[in-house]
Structure formats: C-alpha cells, structure tokens
Amino acid sequence: MKVVKFGGSSLASGEQLKKVFDIVISDSERKIVVVSAPGKRNFEDIKVTDLLIACAEARLAGDDAMDLLEMVMGRYAEIAKELELEEAVIAEIRDHFISLLHGNQNKPTRFIDALKASGEDNNAKLVAAYFRKQGIDAHYINPQSAGLIVTDEAGYTQVLPESYDQLSKLRDQSGILVFPGFFGYNEAGEVVTFSRSGSDITGSILANGTNADLYENFTDVDAVYSVNPSVVENPKPIKELTYREMRELSYAGFSVFHDEALFPAFRAGIPVQIKNTNNPSAPGTKVVNARENENGPVVGIASDKGFCSIYVRKYLMNREIGFGRKLLQILEDNDVSYEHIPSGIDDTTIILREYRLNKEIETHIVERIMNELQADEVKVEHDLALLMVVGEGMKHNVGTTARASKALANAKVNIEMINQGSSEVSMMFGIKARDEEKAVRALYQEFFSNVVVNV
Amino acid sequence: MKVVKFGGSSLASGEQLKKVFDIVISDSERKIVVVSAPGKRNFEDIKVTDLLIACAEARLAGDDAMDLLEMVMGRYAEIAKELELEEAVIAEIRDHFISLLHGNQNKPTRFIDALKASGEDNNAKLVAAYFRKQGIDAHYINPQSAGLIVTDEAGYTQVLPESYDQLSKLRDQSGILVFPGFFGYNEAGEVVTFSRSGSDITGSILANGTNADLYENFTDVDAVYSVNPSVVENPKPIKELTYREMRELSYAGFSVFHDEALFPAFRAGIPVQIKNTNNPSAPGTKVVNARENENGPVVGIASDKGFCSIYVRKYLMNREIGFGRKLLQILEDNDVSYEHIPSGIDDTTIILREYRLNKEIETHIVERIMNELQADEVKVEHDLALLMVVGEGMKHNVGTTARASKALANAKVNIEMINQGSSEVSMMFGIKARDEEKAVRALYQEFFSNVVVNV
Structure with missing residues (x-):
C-alpha cells in the first residue's frame, strides 16, 4: 500500500x-x-x-x-x-x-x-x-x-x-x-x-x-538534483539518497524538500519516492534509510548565503574550563542559536545565520564577550556562505577532502572555515558569499565531471 | 640589554x-x-x-x-x-x-x-x-x-x-x-x-x-624544527616564527618549548631567541610578534597522540537553543575540559585529551548526554591523534588545505575530522593514532619537499 x-x-x-x-x-x-x-x-x-x-x-x-x-x-x-x-x-x-x-x-x-x-x-x-x-x-x-x-x-x-x-x-x-x-x-x-x-x-x-x-x-521536478540547476546547467539527477544526505543538503539551501516533513515516514522506515506529476515515467529520486554507494563519494553539493561569524580570541582559552559553555550561554541569553563552532587553540569562531543578529544584539553580545569573558579580541564577519559537500560514501573515501579543497583552490576561492565532524556524511566549507556560485561550480566540476558544466 | x-x-x-x-x-x-x-x-x-x-x-x-x-x-x-x-x-x-x-x-x-x-x-x-x-x-x-x-x-x-x-x-x-x-x-x-x-x-x-x-x-638543540626530528630525518630548522605559531605547534606536541613560559616576554613585545649552548654560532630560532612570510605558507607540522572524541547525534539538534551549552555543562560538571567541537547538522563531536576521561567519568558523561539531552546516539572513539599544520602565511594562501588533504589522501590516511577556524594560522586534522607518523611524513614531504625525507 x-x-x-x-x-x-x-x-x-x-x-x-x-x-x-x-x-x-x-x-x-x-x-x-x-x-x-x-x-x-x-x-x-x-x-x-x-x-x-x-x-x-x-x-x-x-x-x-x-x-x-x-x-x-x-x-x-x-x-x-x-x-x-x-x-x-x-x-x-x-x-x-x-x-x-x-x-x-x-x-x-x-x-x-x-x-x-x-x-x-x-x-x-x-x-x-x-x-x-x-x-x-x-x-x-x-x-x-x-x-x-x-x-x-x-x-x-x-x-x-x-x-x-x-x-x-x-x-x-x-x-x-x-x-x-x-x-x-x-x-x-x-x-x-x-x-x-x-x-x-x-x-x-x-x-x-x-x-x-x-x-x-x-x-x-523530475528529481532532486546533485546541485542547484540555477547555478549549473543540466545537473545530474540523484536516483537515490539517504535521509541523512537529504537533511544535510536541505540545510544548505536545497529547497525541493522540507526535509523535516519526511521524518515521520523515516522513523517508521518507509522510503520516500519523489516524482514528477508532469513526467511520471521519469525515475525520480528515492529517499531511503541506507543505500549502496555506487557513484563516487559525493551525492550532492549545496550552498547557502546569509551566514556570519563571531570570532573570539583569548589567550589560554582552551585551559579555561567553562569558557565555551559561558560563550554559548551569552548567545542563549539573547535567544540566538548558532550553527557551528570551529576552534583554534586560543580562538573560537561561532558561525550563525545572519538573521539571528541585528545591530543591537550584535553589539550587546560582543560587549558581553569582551567584558564577562575578558576576551582579547571579538570580531564579527558578515556575508559568508556555507558550502556543503554531501555523501554517505565520503566516510570510506580517503581523498574527498583533498579533491574538494583542491577544486576550490584552483577556482581561487579562499576557504575561511572548514568543519568536518566525525560523522563524515558531509564536509562544510565557509567562504565569502561573493564566491558562492564560483565555488559550487568548481565542486560540481570536480565530483560530477562527466557532465558538461556551465562555467 | x-x-x-x-x-x-x-x-x-x-x-x-x-x-x-x-x-x-x-x-x-x-x-x-x-x-x-x-x-x-x-x-x-x-x-x-x-x-x-x-x-x-x-x-x-x-x-x-x-x-x-x-x-x-x-x-x-x-x-x-x-x-x-x-x-x-x-x-x-x-x-x-x-x-x-x-x-x-x-x-x-x-x-x-x-x-x-x-x-x-x-x-x-x-x-x-x-x-x-x-x-x-x-x-x-x-x-x-x-x-x-x-x-x-x-x-x-x-x-x-x-x-x-x-x-x-x-x-x-x-x-x-x-x-x-x-x-x-x-x-x-x-x-x-x-x-x-x-x-x-x-x-x-x-x-x-x-x-x-x-x-x-x-x-x-640548534633550533626549533619544522617537524619532529624523530619522525623525519634532518628536518628543516625554523629561523623565525611568531608567538602564535609557536603556541599552535606546542599545543600538538612540540616539546622544545613550554610556550606559556614565553608569554610575559611577549606581552612586553620582547623577542625570544632560542639557541644551542653546544653550538652557539648556529643561528637558532627567533620567536617574534610578527614576521615576514618568506618560505611558503607552512612553518611547521606538529602532531600529538592521546586524544579521543565523544560523538553526539540528535535529530534537529541545531534547532535546539541551548543544546551545545548544556552539553558543555555536562563536561564542566565533571571537570572535563575539551579541545574542539566540530559539528554537522544533527551531530556534534567533542574532541578531548584522553587523560581527561577514565572509564567511570566516560560512562557517567555518556549516560547524562543520553538521558538529560535525549540524544539519539552517543559514541566515544579512542586512540586519535591531532595533526597541526601551522603558519601565519596560510591566511593568504588559497591552496594550503588542498595540498595538506591531498598529501594525506595519497598517503592513505583517512581524515576523521577537520577543524579550521577563521584565524587560519593553523589547520587541524583528526586521524587515527596509528596513522600519525605516516601522516606527518606525508605533510612534511608536501610542504618542505626540497629536503630529503625519511619515508
């Protein structure tokens, strides 16, 4: 049924x-x-x-x-x-x-x-x-x-x-x-x-x-595509992707799907087939719990503008038990949720969606971080984009990071931030918003190069 | 004087x-x-x-x-x-x-x-x-x-x-x-x-x-070396490095220096010259506040074993204001400080030094994360090493990430985790501890290839 x-x-x-x-x-x-x-x-x-x-x-x-x-x-x-x-x-x-x-x-x-x-x-x-x-x-x-x-x-x-x-x-x-x-x-x-x-x-x-x-x-639409068709012409359709891949792609701007909507089906282990009413014979895209990995490590590339970062530097930060927690508490007190927190030794960057800040909240948060946490430097950078390279196959594929970052380097896109957790179903790059389309094209070319790319 | x-x-x-x-x-x-x-x-x-x-x-x-x-x-x-x-x-x-x-x-x-x-x-x-x-x-x-x-x-x-x-x-x-x-x-x-x-x-x-x-x-020793001499034979000495580079290298196992010891001198803007009593004519290494970037983006490569990770997955984690703060609070309650927290959409990984956990604390923390934060999955992975590729020059160098990750891929080293904040004075890779020496050699070869490497 x-x-x-x-x-x-x-x-x-x-x-x-x-x-x-x-x-x-x-x-x-x-x-x-x-x-x-x-x-x-x-x-x-x-x-x-x-x-x-x-x-x-x-x-x-x-x-x-x-x-x-x-x-x-x-x-x-x-x-x-x-x-x-x-x-x-x-x-x-x-x-x-x-x-x-x-x-x-x-x-x-x-x-x-x-x-x-x-x-x-x-x-x-x-x-x-x-x-x-x-x-x-x-x-x-x-x-x-x-x-x-x-x-x-x-x-x-x-x-x-x-x-x-x-x-x-x-x-x-x-x-x-x-x-x-x-x-x-x-x-x-x-x-x-x-x-x-x-x-x-x-x-x-x-x-x-x-x-x-x-x-x-x-x-x-005939299918979920491996990349935004308004950036790359005739991109490769995705035949099958896992629910996790779908979520990671949706996160960074894939709008075909309201991914959370699928959750009740997925919790019950029911696959979802996306098809086109106007072309029902097209195979469409199947969203499943697990899939065979056949077509290389990457299933799709997504990107989204509208991010900013709060950079916080404090000498000996990583010795200070509670520093990160206090930093996040300041955001929470202002009802600001964040996306990622890549860190160095003495610094931490909080990546968040631009709309979560306004000038007033930004000033207030920066002041609290300076005063209460005695940070040495706090700097807000606007106009960032996040790129997501998504695929379950990345977990078992040694060279994916190298390929992605090389493709970006060749396209003269500077990587501001990299975030790759141990789940390895996705790799995230923070870049300047102005480089977004160039970056997406370069990654598409790298991972789906048998398809003609609109550069 | x-x-x-x-x-x-x-x-x-x-x-x-x-x-x-x-x-x-x-x-x-x-x-x-x-x-x-x-x-x-x-x-x-x-x-x-x-x-x-x-x-x-x-x-x-x-x-x-x-x-x-x-x-x-x-x-x-x-x-x-x-x-x-x-x-x-x-x-x-x-x-x-x-x-x-x-x-x-x-x-x-x-x-x-x-x-x-x-x-x-x-x-x-x-x-x-x-x-x-x-x-x-x-x-x-x-x-x-x-x-x-x-x-x-x-x-x-x-x-x-x-x-x-x-x-x-x-x-x-x-x-x-x-x-x-x-x-x-x-x-x-x-x-x-x-x-x-x-x-x-x-x-x-x-x-x-x-x-x-x-x-x-x-x-x-004659100098601070660009890599651990017990891993690479005759590594290139570093003539000049900044205090930040020194700190990042020290963090991941460069033991020549207790980097915090230098802080009082640096706060006063006083450079530090490291020299060898047994060979005082050798130029040594000068640690300065700022340096000219002459020799490529990378000044040194360090690595350290003894890390582990706590992987936490929860559906819709990034919508939940306060999740990260509560997670860090659980660590803080157990007096456990962490090093880094790379994240995906529905997951976060806490990287910490192995010695901060024992079996009892580990079990306790995992239980609290499961019960109090209703995580879907919590997984502890042991025996990790962190690699640090350090250099002020990386900030202005588009291709460094690509070179580093390609070198690791060619050496068949799987990257478990990447952490690169917006400071860009260092790039950090999490790998399996068993791959540590292989990885360091590969990176050295990539960034200091004019020197013969002991592979």
Missing part, C-alpha cells in the same frame, strides 16, 4: 488533475491520496493558500473580503468546469468557504488557520468528486474523523502520538481515500495548520500511521 | 659551565643570566631536581634521606672541582642543603617546594662564584630581594603584577646578575615553584620586568 501526495502545481488546473487521476489509478497500491490546495498555474499566478490568508487578514481588518474569496472560488469553479463536475460539488465548496468567512473571529489565529486549511480541505472534496465521476470508489476523508489530532501551535503544529493508532484504521476503509494535507484538529476540535509544505507532513504522518510500503511525493 | 637563560643540560657539568661563561662574556649586552639546576649529563643520568624531589618525599616519609642528598651534593661538588672553585663555595651549598633538609615539615607542600627550588638556587650561587673566579663582576641574586613575588600555588605559581616594578631595578645593578630560575617567594616569604620548565618562566618575567631588548634561551 502506498501513500501518494500531490503538491499544489500538480493540482493547479483540471488538466493537472487528469494527470493525477491517471497516476493514481495506474497502480492499485496507491490507496491514500494527500492533496495540497491548487497552486500556481504559471509564474505570475497566486496560490490559493496565499489568497486565503489575504482573505482572512482582510476580514479581521473589517473588510468583507468577498472580492478575494471570489478569486478563490473562481479557481475551484474553473477546475470543476474543466472536469465537467456537477454544479452540486462547487456549490458545496462555495457554501463551506462563505460559512468560514463569516465564522467566529474571537480567536484570530484559529480564524486564519481555518481559512488557510480550507484550501486543501475543499480541494480534497473536489478531487474525490472527480475520481467518483470517473467511476472510481473514492472518498474525501476528514482529518478529524480520521483521528489526526495535533498540538495547538498555529502554523507549526505537531502531530500527537496517539494519532498514529487512529490513522492505522484508514487501511481498512474501502476505495481510494482523498485526504487534505496541511492541517489537523486540536483536542478542542479546532483546525490547526502545520508549517508551509505541510501537505508533505500530512503524507508522511499517514505513511507512518498506515505503515505504508512507500510514500510517493509528486511534485513538478 | 639581554636576559639569557640556560637550561639544565647547559649546566650539567664543569665543561658545560665553561661554554656558558664564554657565551655570556662574548656579548656585553648579556647582563642577566637565569640558570636551571644541573640537568642530565647523559641519557641515563638523573636531573638534580628529580633527586631533590625524591629527597623531600623520603624525608616526609620519615627517612633521613642523606644518601639522596649526598648524590645531589656530589653533583655540585664535581662541577666545583672541575672548575677549580674554592672549598668555601661548595661548603656553603652543602650547609644550605642540609639546613633545608632539616627544616620545618609542618607544611609538606612548602617543604617540597623549598627543596625543589634549592637546585636552581645553589646553582646560581655556584655559577656566580665561577664567573667571579674568572675575573668577572658577577652576583648571585636572591629572587626575594629582587622582588619576584608570586601566588601561593605550589608547582604552578604565577607572578604577581607588582613584581615587575621591583624587577626593573635590576637594570641599575652593576655586573652580571645570576638569577636562579623556577621559583619566587609568596607574600609570606616562602619559596613557591613555577611549573616544570619554570626557569623559562623566570627568564621571561625578568625580560619583561627589565624591558630587555632580547630574551635568549639557551638549550641543547
């Missing part, structure tokens, strides 16, 4: 829904279908979810917001028309939206969440209706009835562990089950949303709860 | 003292002579300081310890005889030792320190007597009269800042001043010793206090 999730672009039009239908019925194992709200049909288009948020905000500001809601309903009506669905289907969706818009605004957060989630909820109803029209036994599943119970945090809710037992019963229901992504219900029975990309989370939770054999995630 | 310090092997025999005399009088700037106790004359020999410690311990255990004291006094008597010094000189030394041995044992720590320090103290008297016999205006200087006042910690005392003013007056005294190394007096007027290599510290303090132009440190 498979759980299949379709993203917003796969559901943006009637034409797309036909593809979804063909994909689902082509494999009798595809039983649970998780759907997003209709996404963009083209680059200038607006996602239904964004319209719904605007709608809720306008309503809370005292506007009747009917113009925005008409835009939303227009999207569904257009899809329904393309698919030649009965009037009743779209009438039910319209009633639902309007009753939500005029619902209780006493708790603005809940009000917004209810509207946000209705994009997925109504889309699941529409998709189920279309499947039935095509002669398939298909049912819309309400997350509350199915038992998807979540915590109270709007916009970043978490599934409650007891949900899994309830969700396992979905296996026993007949036909194809169309499940709206992105939200669950709290114990008070109110709608609460997951973070953005929340449909991926719903699919992952359902795969876990129903103990699926596979979680298929249909999106609009 | 120069402060000149001679180590134990430079003062082990009459023959050696003649060399010391020639060195001192050959340069009229050499005014303050700091002396160690007589050291080893050959490989099997016992240092006077070690005999004196044994003496004190035996005495505290109830023994009369005269046999050991006779061995000590025999060493001085032999030197005095070789140098044809008057009987009175050795008689005074003998009286001093015997009165110390029968001194107050109420404070065992002070008793031991007084005996330990007497090796240097009496040697200073002997050297001054010899210089006078040779017709030179030379004076033994008592550290208490000179104002070298220190804290109470026996074996690792620190100079009190007010000493420097007092010591500056030594400049005004006539003749050559022979000053015993290794100890000062606390405010109660008791002898307290510095750590081993404490004569280096005394010389450094005097250089600072008297604002000397140079602190000359005479030992038994």
